[in-house]
Amino acid sequence: MATDREKEILNFLNNKSPMTVEELAACLYVSEVTIRRDLTSMEKQGMIVRKRGGASLPELGFEPMFNQRQKKNIELKQAIAKYAASTIQEGEVIALDVGTTTAELARELTKRSGITVFTSCIQVASILAKSDLQVYMIGGLIRKSEMSMVGSIALETIMKFNFDRFYLGVAGISLKAGITDYSIEETEIKRAFIHRSKEVIALVDRTKFGESSLIKVCEGEQIGEMITNKGDITAERPEDHFRGKITYV
Incomplete structure (x- = not known):
């Protein structure tokens, strides 16, 4: 979770991006050493992009590395995962997205x-x-930044099979932008899994609502259920961004 000063830095960057270390230090009345330490932490969490002598907010097409995102909001993701796993029955054939x-x-x-x-x-x-599960890895071109398989071979392989459920991960969701993700190549894979699945379950931690990224993945009507977290009164309301079935954990 972001510290109070990290939240202040994000607020300043929302008004002006990029900003220099000197500008941020002056705005927050702290040393430049402190700001550099904060920016290093925020970059690891995927919250900002470091620029020469400063920082900016990520652009729509910027995708934080997998290991940067892995520990971010981990408790929220674990709660979603625990509930989702409890609904999967023996004998089912499921597909798991990258994320x-x-x-x-x-x-x-x-x-x-x-x-x-x-x-x-x-x-x-x-x-x-x-x-002890039976696990099939889809072949294709390795997308090294995300350690996932993309491309025509992966698409052709997916289209040969049928799945009971596809568990979808997304970068952001809003009524205006829809369900979005960072990568064009990755989105093609998601769409193939959606097409071949009886049901699509989106796993969306509560920080993703109101956010948007580069490319629209699918229509909201294609999502059978969205599993997310209960939020506090200051958080984005999932029902303001998604009109389908929402399960809170």
Whole structure:
């Protein structure tokens, strides 16, 4: 979670981006050393992009690295994953998207048996390799930044199978922009899984509502259920951004 000073830095960057270290230090009445330390922490969390001598907010097409996102809002993701895992029945064939929340779901599923899992995510597959589940890794071109499989081979493979459920991860969701993600190549894979699945379950931690990214993934009507977290009174209201079934955990 962001510290109070990190939230102040984000507020300043919302009004002016980029800003220099000197400008931020003057605005917050702290030393430049302190600001540099804050910016280093914020960059690791994917909250800002470091610029020469300063920082800016990420652009729509900027995708934080998997390991940057992995520990961000981890408790929220774990709560979603625990609930999602509890609804999966033995004998089901499911597909898991690339993403840090689906990785948490994979960890929950290592305790289970009798489930068949397909995934294009190397991180998810490596977690499930330690389980008793039957796991199929979709082949294709490795997208190194996300350690996932994309491209025509991956798409052709997905289209050969049918899935009971697809567990979808997204970068942001809003009524205006819809359900969005960072990568064009990754979005093609998501759409193929959606097309071949009886039901689509979106795993969306509460910080994603009201956010938007580069490319629209699908229409809201294609999502059968969205699993998210209960928020406080200052948080974005999921029902303001999604009109379908919402399950709060």
